[in-house]
Amino acid sequence: MKSPKLLRRTLLASLLAFAASWQTPALADWPDRPIRMVWPFASGGMGASLARILAEGLTQELGQPVYVEAKPGGGGILAFQFTKSATPDGYTIMLGTNSTSTLVPSINKNLPFDPTRDFEHVAMVYVGGNAVVVRADSTIKDFADLRAQAKANPGKLTYGSAGNGTTFHLMPAMFDLINGSKMVHVPYKGGAPAFMGLLGGETSVVFGDLSSLPHVQAGKMRALAVMSPKRLDAAPDIPTTAELGMPELVMESFYGVFAPLGTPRPILEKLNKATAAVLAMPSVQQQLKTLSMQAAPDTSAKYFADKIRSETARWKPVIDKSGITSE
Template structure:
């Protein structure tokens, strides 16, 4: 080997050693500046509030500001693309939802990312139930009545959704498949407009999230059931769809913390640890109760990935049978 080659080899070895030596120090110093938490939907609503709760908790525990950066568009696609393009240094993370990570892969051809392969799965963070509601003066009195009227009047009952391909769309689509009925889909630009449409008499029913509960408690809506395996703590008097004779009609929304692929293991472990500690704080638990949401039963990365994989497989045949495509 010539002297020049020996010198180049030695320099490469030294450079590699320097990088290896710097990596643990870098992770040990994390974080030393503010952290951006992407939220892949618009500001306002349940999910954005949950992002703020987590950001505030992590700010306290990490000693650096964690701020929420809303990147709406494409049913969450814009936010996921922004995360995929971010530097994997722990200073850009994202609170994502099951609607994008488990439903879009079956609804959108050419999805520009893989929810499993293209990201690090830091922690499962929250779970939240869903509820079936009608207007308080609706002739539909209970869940059995909804089933009977939907079967007897194909194409007559209407359901409002938060948009084509949203969870508000998938839940009644599954109901129709299980019930042998055919209701008419009326998409709105978000969950709140869908509820306003129901209150205005524009639709017959909404299968939506628990932000409907204040309307139920105010006597403006009637809850027919929750789409959960267990009754939800925020509304323990509302029966589950399993109790009502349709155990396969379940949709439990979940939220998880993602990071760019290649983020150092030490940083991922720190974020996971501090997320779990944040969720255990009494003040955070009180905030979640107000938002009708629970901390995830397991905050591990493995549980998060398992849920994405399982729910993607469960909803794919429902999406295909209904011919549902994302907007």
């Protein structure tokens, strides 16, 4: 007769085997229906194009449709809340940005989620630069002219943003802080509407992502500077803010895939592997090049999570000093 200790071990092993046999088929079959990819801003623009490219690639890799669902509002907060509340089964993911995951927590003191603790960080997708642009017919001819006009005319120049608390908001606010000027903030529901507002004459300048470059190349906008550590391969003739006397104004944007907290590890690993495979596709690399984008140098979940933590720590004291709020 088996000892009580041996019986307990046998029973435990049987229970574990039963649990494994009950869970494994569901995970092994994932995905067996369409997957929703949430995009936190309005349709259109570089980020939305990246979401579409990634969704098409994941559809190919995973064998199930991956569709993009835009949920703009609150500088990305609405989409993060929606994703946080979704069932953690791998059928709702989000392509999120650094603005909501690293800047908004320091700007909005009542944020209903913590980007470092309330989500699974699946994969880094893109890291890239930003540019300062005006309309081609603007009286602002270069970066020095922007500094002079903004300082000489407080409250007269306006800047469009992708929403309160986004990089489009923080960068010009930082410019004002460094420059001793005061421009007026005009928030939109995404980067694309902000650029359209600039083209339509609603604002004076936009400090935004590189989806402005096609407009620059088409002669509709003028690029004054890029806010990157070095000049961009996609726009080697545009000087950096450091070259132009404002080295503090450097910010790179990044995008990554989030999932609801508690999403099973095998699903997260499969998503990460599929994302890396998509970004390695020659066709995807060509599409990114057309958008003046490059895949992230490291697509790992660890790199993504570490980047969120380090950038949050980097920008918190800057934001606190600037007095920037979500209002």
